[in-house]
Amino acid sequence: MDNYLDYYKGRRVMITGGLGFLGSNLAIRLVELGAKPLLVDAMLPLYGGNLYNIESVKDKVTVNIADIRDAGAIAHLVQGQDVIFHIGNQTSHLDSMTDPLLDADINCRGNLIFLEAVRQHAPSARVVYAGSRAQYGKPVRIPVLETDATYPVDIYGANKHAAEQYHMIYHHAHGLWATSLRISNTYGPRHQMKHARYGILNWFIRLALDARPLTVYGTGQQLRDYNYVDDVTDAFLRAAATDKANGEAYNLGSDQSEQMSFAALIEKVAMLAATGAELVSVPWPDERKAIETGDFVADCDKAKRDLGWHPAVKLDDGLRRTIDFYRQHKEHYW
């Protein structure tokens, strides 16, 4: 497990959503490891794609602007890839409720187009799919286990789960190599900071840096777990390099000692940003209340066991790094 980083030297690695938050952080890490990343991104307006994300490695990666729904482009691009980190999807819970057809078009149809391309043109590629805690919706218990039944509360969650199932079906029926990582609240550098429609934790970092009120819905007492982006990219790197991960889904989440209420996390953001921004409680907007899951924390023992993964970056450290990054590169994200 310790030599999983060596796995990437000279590998051909494709990342869908490669110019977004997770994709670009993964690309930077892959360049350090000696891989040759191909970054595929649709650059949809208001999604996470941002060329500045890869500024530091722009000469060491290949960028190809294409949507996963573009069957011809994807069929061409997957050819010859050793590993595909499949991250490019619609990611807003809220948007999935106001425009459910768009969510299904990207996250159902798009994922099938992607998988058909892999089946036909790159059947030996190792695919790691970016799943989501949204697949569970309201958890039947906490911490939630990978084997628990799923009750998504929004169309995004239903479709993210369907798409994970597509991957597992293609694994069992067609022999594709597929792993899913069910990602929780992730924060860090290179997230879009323009709106609050997804990636709410990063949005609060912006509010704090702007010294604006940190408007929390209700009491904010819902328990959550949080991952710094480097820990999530580490899980992707481990997954594709681990034979045992083939056909498996894994929860990602905090160490138990770092699980805390959303309000406590926001207090911490305010404290570390030190701009005088204060937490303000406001009533839940109807459209957010309708898709709220209550307490949610994940049991990550399976990822620890199979992948040797654990979240290494402490919240205080991760938040400080994030705040420093956006202070320094604000003009490219605000």
Next chain:
Amino acid sequence: MDNYLDYYKGRRVMITGGLGFLGSNLAIRLVELGAKPLLVDAMLPLYGGNLYNIESVKDKVTVNIADIRDAGAIAHLVQGQDVIFHIGNQTSHLDSMTDPLLDADINCRGNLIFLEAVRQHAPSARVVYAGSRAQYGKPVRIPVLETDATYPVDIYGANKHAAEQYHMIYHHAHGLWATSLRISNTYGPRHQMKHARYGILNWFIRLALDARPLTVYGTGQQLRDYNYVDDVTDAFLRAAATDKANGEAYNLGSDQSEQMSFAALIEKVAMLAATGAELVSVPWPDERKAIETGDFVADCDKAKRDLGWHPAVKLDDGLRRTIDFYRQHKEHYW
């Protein structure tokens, strides 16, 4: 519960897939109960739609040919409906693997178009969705419970489950009335008999009536449960008339005494048809083996408890009625 049949007198009831197997049997029952069925069907080639299915009630129902993906038509048709039995979907496991995009187009996109129409134009209609045992895929235990995690083995199963989740999401977030019935192997009059791509039990009835070899894959020892169509339509009638069913999913299946291996069931079909057709074991074709779930029987206690439902028609009786029907009306189904 006993007066659920009275609920339908004078009701406006729409059935999607209304000219198909379940839809037409339900329509005939609704006419008997004094309802006014509107039968909406896309009449896609090789699907179950058949005008002869409603020959006996053709003057007492309204037929409207339209696809659930036709947003304008569906928005118009749902208006003023008290109850909507939503049955019209892509139903072939096999086809969902050879043409996954079509399955997603009907069963994901189409269901969202349908639900958006209900949300906007018939928000108080009671919707009963035809779910499927395919949602479970390989069951984690048998008999399988509604609360068990789902591991679909084909795209059909993944999308049927996503669509059930859409219904529940629209229930919780938008207040729609929604129930799902997870239907098992159903047989009876008015099923399409032209091919074996879905409704395999009915196909064997045809083979027996044609005195052709009853080719069972492998040993046929997988345990299954079976419902006569009248029992399934009874569950639909009970569901929409039962307040408690709102927001719930229910398994349908055999009484335990009538669960048996697929081979035993086929032996019974051969015996009752009495044409001399014999069971022949052939190797599993790859494309069927890839999506086979092994033993599957459902725990139906929840439907018994909440809906007062139980499968009333014994296998011998149901199979006899089915065989008689097709002998009499063969020209319209062969």
